[in-house]
Amino acid sequence: MAEVQQRLQGLTTGYQNIQQGELHKPHLTGFYMLIPQQSYKTMQKLESQQQENKAVQKEFSGLKDEANIYKMVGPVLLKQDKTEAVLAVDGRLEYIENEIKRVEKQIKDVEDKSDELRAQIMQAQSESQPQGQGPQPQAIA
Known part of the structure; x- marks a missing residue:
């Protein structure tokens, strides 16, 4: 019985850590997984950059091939070939x-781990219930 309670406590702590964003296991790539909140912020930033680059791409599609395109490098505007500029925007996109x-995969991995721990907690809770008694509802935050 004590083993089940100890296992349940460990699972609950792990689940709470994931929910609070304290999952720091190294990813296969060697990078640490972003906490969920950071992942969502990163996703918003990337989507914003994607929209900006799509707008630039759309503007480029309406330009003639001989149009002058300038790229800002520090405080200087440098003339850039349209083909080169289009390739740069396509590469960024x-x-x-x-x-x-x-980032979507990271978010899904954290959500899957959270779901897995939630299921393990529910299983451990049902194992810790004395025989003959119905399950007592317990909130999982």
Whole structure:
């Protein structure tokens, strides 16, 4: 009985840590997983950058091939070839889309781990109930 209670306590602590964003296990890539709140902030930032780059891409599509395009590098505007500018924006969009996929996977991994721990907690709670008594509702935050 004490083993079940100890297991239940460990699972509950792990679940609370995930919910509070304290999951710091190294990811397969060697990077630490972002806490959920940071992941959502990162996702918002990436989506904003994606929209900005799509707007630039749309503006470029309406320009003639001989149009002058300038790129700001520090305090200086440098003339840039349209093909080069389009390729740079396309490359940024591809990078942003890959980052969005990566962050979505991180969020899903944390949510899956949370769901798995919740199921284990419910199983441990049912095991800790004395035989003959019905389950007592217990809130999982």
